[in-house]
């Protein structure tokens with residue numbers, strides 16, 4: 219059996235959790251392009267915002283017209299916070315299951331013979347430990363699991379057996395099936411197939427001719443209820459970071475450096491295990507207003523995992539303190555811009 223685990227309105231839910239007093243307000247996480255105050259698009263919006271027709275990809279200015287200013291908040295993407303939450307949830311899922319592939323920052327694909335028993339436990343564990351809800355689909359195929367999860371959103375769990383899986387997929391509108399894009403959906407409609415089951419009436423040769431061999435035969439199989447599942451390859455992690463909360467808000471560079479020395483070994487252990495060297499070192503500052511700021515250095519050549527970062531860290535912290543008057547609440551370190559060392563760990 220397969221599981222598809224999908225966090226509910228992930229970025230906006232994290233922001234909601236950080237600001238419980240905003241729970242019933244419209245929370246939109248935005249990618250601000252910076253050209254004018256409202257340039258950019260909505261990344262994620264919570265359900266009260268969706269109810270007003272605000273969606274991902276919508277221009278911020280359009281969304282603001284739909285949302286009463288007193289009841290809404292438009293926040294910038296806090297990549298660090300979402301990555302940390304994602305890594306934390308990834309750990310929970312991997313502890314419980316064997317074959318896990320993280321499909322995106324907030325989605326996981328799992329193959330597990332014990333999926334039906336495990337699914338409710340994983341869901342509960344994620345909510346208990348992270349405070350965030352997710353939706354899980356369980357089905358004999360990954361496609362069924364994906365469609366199951368989106369059907370039961372938000373905060374849902376849907377377990378499908380072979381029969382109900384086939385019913386869900388074959389009765390679905392063609393463009394609602396993951397893997398069928400807008401163009402393919404339109405072409406299928408033009409051929410008279412509105413639902414997946416209708417595709418079976420189209421001659422397979424015609425499908426191959428219209429969509430090419432790979433997509434054509436996939437569509438044909440889909441219409442017959444044959445769903446192949448592959449977990450796929452895990453995406454290479456491109457950076458590693460650790461963030462910690464300071465005991466007290468501070469601007470004392472000594473305390474900040476000390477906190478970083480606590481966090482750094484864990485990130486470096488990862489670099490060592492994966493045999494990575496890095497070119498970019500970033501210090502992450504979360505100020506008392508909950509905003510995230512970063513300061514980075516990119517070196518001209520890759521550094522091995524065990525190289526000293528003391529001088530750079532100090533420099534980056536001082537730079538930040540001289541530019542920003544706020545107290546710091548959390549601090550973190552990130553290594554990125556990797557180069558594989560292969561077996562040559564002693565190259566440097």
Ligand SMILES: [Mg+2]
Pocket residue numbers: 224225226227228324
């Ligand atoms: Mg999601």
